[in-house]
Amino acid sequence: MPDSITLPAFAARLIALKDEDRTATLDLQHPDYAAQAPSWAVQLHAFEGTGGFLTGEYLWPYPSEDQEDYTRRKAMARYHNYVEALVDLYVRFMFTQGVKRSSTNEEYNAWLTDVDGAGTTIDELLKRWSAIALASAGHAGLLIDKTPETPVGPTKADERARVFATVFPATSIVDWRFDRDMLVAVKLREAAPNTDILTEQDSGAMQWLMWDQEGWARFNAEGEVISGDVPNLGLVPLVILRPKPSFLSPILGRALISNINVVRALFNRASEEDEVLRTQAFSLLTVSVPADGNVGDARQQLGNTVGAAKAIVVQGTIDYKTPDQSVPQAIRDNIGYLVQEIYRAAHMRFNRDSQVAETAEAIRLQHTELNEMLQGFAKALAQAEQQIGRAYFAWTQPTPEAAQQAFEAAKVEAVYTTEFFLDALATELQDWAEAIRLNLGETMTRRIKKKAVRRIDPDIKPDELKTIDEEIDKLPVDVMPTAFPMDLGTQQDVVPPGVAA
Numbered sequence: 078m079p080d081s082i083t084l085p086a087f088a089a090r091l092i093a094l095k096d097e098d099r100t101a102t103l104d105l106q107h108p109d110y111a112a113q114a115p116s117w118a119v120q121l122h123a124f125e126g127t128g129g130f131l132t133g134e135y136l137w138p139y140p141s142e143d144q145e146d147y148t149r150r151k152a153m154a155r156y157h158n159y160v161e162a163l164v165d166l167y168v169r170f171m172f173t174q175g176v177k178r179s180s181t182n183e184e185y186n187a188w189l190t191d192v193d194g195a196g197t198t199i200d201e202l203l204k205r206w207s208a209i210a211l212a213s214a215g216h217a218g219l220l221i222d223k224t225p226e227t228p229v230g231p232t233k234a235d236e237r238a239r240v241f242a243t244v245f246p247a248t249s250i251v252d253w254r255f256d257r258d259m260l261v262a263v264k265l266r267e268a269a270p271n272t273d274i275l276t277e278q279d280s281g282a283m284q285w286l287m288w289d290q291e292g293w294a295r296f297n298a299e300g301e302v303i304s305g306d307v308p309n310l311g312l313v314p315l316v317i318l319r320p321k322p323s324f325l326s327p328i329l330g331r332a333l334i335s336n337i338n339v340v341r342a343l344f345n346r347a348s349e350e351d352e353v354l355r356t357q358a359f360s361l362l363t364v365s366v367p368a369d370g371n372v373g374d375a376r377q378q379l380g381n382t383v384g385a386a387k388a389i390v391v392q393g394t395i396d397y398k399t400p401d402q403s404v405p406q407a408i409r410d411n412i413g414y415l416v417q418e419i420y421r422a423a424h425m426r427f428n429r430d431s432q433v434a435e436t437a438e439a440i441r442l443q444h445t446e447l448n449e450m451l452q453g454f455a456k457a458l459a460q461a462e463q464q465i466g467r468a469y470f471a472w473t474q475p476t477p478e479a480a481q482q483a484f485e486a487a488k489v490e491a492v493y494t495t496e497f498f499l500d501a502l503a504t505e506l507q508d509w510a511e512a513i514r515l516n517l518g519e520t521m522t523r524r525i526k527k528k529a530v531r532r533i534d535p536d537i538k539p540d541e542l543k544t545i546d547e548e549i550d551k552l553p554v555d556v557m558p559t560a561f562p563m564d565l566g567t568q569q570d571v572v573p574p575g576v577a578a
Contacts, residue, residue, distance in 0.1 A: 084305040087262075087287065088294035092302055099300035103264075103285050107252040109329060116337055117214040117247050123160045123340045124212035130156040135341050136348055154348045159416060160334055163423045164211045167320075167333065168204050170451055171458060174494045176200065178462075182487035185469060192242045194224070199465075203458065206244050210318045214247030215330025219461070220265070221314040221468035240472045242465070245315070254289075255327045260313045262289040269297065288313045311477025314468040318461045320454040333423050343415040350408045357404065424450050455493035462491035496535055523549050 084092070091099055106114075119135070122128030129135030133151025142150075178199075180186050189199040202219075210217035220243045245265055254262040269282035284303065285296045292307030319330035334340060420427035424447040466489035467480070474480035512525055526549050530537070537545070 082305050083292075083307050084294050084302070085289060085292035085307050087289055087291075088302065088305050091294075091296075091300075096300060100298075103296060103300055105252060109326060110251055113214065113329075114248055117332075119337045119341070120160075120213045120332055120334070121209070121246060121248065123158070123334070123337060124164060124208070126156055126158050126161070130154075130344060133348075135344055137341075137345055150348055150352060153351060154344070155351070156344055157347065159343075159419050160212060160340060163420070163425065164208050164333060166425075167211055167423075167451070167454065168207050171207065171454060171493060172200060172204060176458075177492040178490065180466070180487045180489045182483070182489075184473070185466065185487055185489065188240060188469065194239060194241045199462075202242060202244070203462075206318055207320065207454075207458065209244060209246050210330065211320055211333045213332060215321055215323070215332040215335075216247055216250075216317055216319045216328060218245040218247075218250050218263075218265070219243070219316045219318065219465065220245060221316065221465060221472065223308070223472045240469055250315075250328075253328055258327045260315060260317065260328070263287070263313055263315050265315075267295075288315065308472070309476065310468075310471040311480070312468065312471055314471060316461050316464040316468060318457060320457050321450065322453075322457070334419055335422060339415060339418055339422070343412065343419070346408055346412045346415060350405060350412065353405045353408060452495055455495060459491050459493050463489060494534075 091102060094102060119128065122130055122135075133154040136147070136151055136154055138147050178189065191197065192199050192202050206217055206219055221240060222243060223240050224238045249266045250263065251266050252264040253260060265286040265288075267284050267286050269279075269284045271278055271282060283298055285298075287294050287296070290311060290313060292305065292309075294305035295303040297303055317328055319328075321331040321333070323329040323331055417427040466487065467484050470484040470487065471477065471480040474483050512521075516522075527546055530542070530545055530549075
């Protein structure tokens with residue numbers, strides 16, 4: 078054990094075990110993690126386009142396919158990343174209209190402009206964190222940590238420890254304990270550092286980071302302690318984001334695309350379509366040889382190549398046999414169905430839906446689902462920012478009591494939009510724009526614009542709303558844009574791709 082480090086009680090108990098018992102204890106996993114981690118990994122691969130989607134390993138072999146043909150198909154496999162497009166759309170919904178943050182603590186406000194020591198703003202970090210949570214297990218962690226207090230060298234004598242944030246995907250949150258919905262212990266899997274450019278990089282090298290309310294300890298893969306401390310935070314500084322929470326667990330969420338096999342099936346259909354088109358969709362030149370004819374002579378006359386500019390004379394009747402084109406069409410239909418199901422799982426309407434008659438009530442319910450999902454996502458982010466603030470002040474204050482007082486005094490607040498540009502709102506705005514084009518007079522035009530302002534942002538404070546109304550009254554009608562409040566024909570964030578306008 079390294080000298081001059083203080084370890085929490087759980088770490089001391091772990092160190093006291095025999096080497097084999099210690100590594101076995103570190104390898105323990107929460108039952109939910111053990112059951113679902115393989116699926117979570119595939120979901121992350123689907124989002125990134127990596128893993129078996131890159132190598133072709135996620136293709137299902139045909140029942141009678143030999144290894145050579147399977148290897149060839151894997152090398153040719155193509156992946157269409159609908160998961161990334163849908164996740165990015167959700168993240169854009171959250172942050173396009175901006176987040177209204179406020180705090181009376183200037184140091185905390187300054188920290189939000191660089192939350193990881195690398196110049197990453199809180200918005201940039203939250204976008205990455207949100208995408209990982211949506212794409213994989215439906216949850217992801219954000220560890221609020223602190224750099225060591227000890228200066229590195231003489232030139233950094235005045236260096237101060239700083240708080241920083243690190244994202245942990247669900248696949249790295251291996252075990253956890255809760256007490257009354259409060260996280261009281263967690264075990265994280267980290268990539269082991271390898272900074273020597275002269276040695277081979279081991280992408281699988283890992284280490285363990287364990288936390289409880291007393292402190293933390295870090296162990297290597299062999300179970301040897303690396304470092305630890307008891308910072309007296311009174312909490313575990315891992316914030317869990319769950320855009321769509323599970324009803325059965327305080328940590329698990331529900332992924333945007335909950336059944337990854339739908340994505341794998343789509344990946345396989347694309348490969349099957351290619352295979353059919355390459356091997357079965359081309360017309361086949363056939364030569365009819367009489368029963369008493371010589372097949373070998375016909376083959377010799379035909380040769381190995383046949384082209385439009387080559388004349389051939391053979392025994393029997395020669396013609397082209399056109400294959401049945403219903404098979405590739407059936408595969409394409411199934412591809413369209415799977416894409417549609419992926420969109421529906423994400424509460425989005427796929428553009429193929431417009432070809433099918435749907436009642437107004439069915440469409441309204443679809444948009445209600447999407448709006449409720451987005452509102453829940455916004456609420457989860459706002460709550461997560463509160464927890465980030467608590468963890469920040471826990472690191473910057475000497476005691477948990479002082480941290481709580483500092484947090485309350487800072488009045489940390491993050492307000493996310495709760496109104497999203499869905500079909501009903503876009504249609505309403507378009508109708509108002511058309512009404513303005515009818516030139517109904519200054520009074521009616523200004524009234525429509527004021528109503529639109531309230532519809533777009535219902536949370537405007539009264540004083541600010543009064544100012545906006547006064548500005549609208551002062552603005553001459555003849556210079557007002559006719560498509561107020563936005564040009565619905567060019568604004569890309571009004572109606573998302575796949576949502577019928």
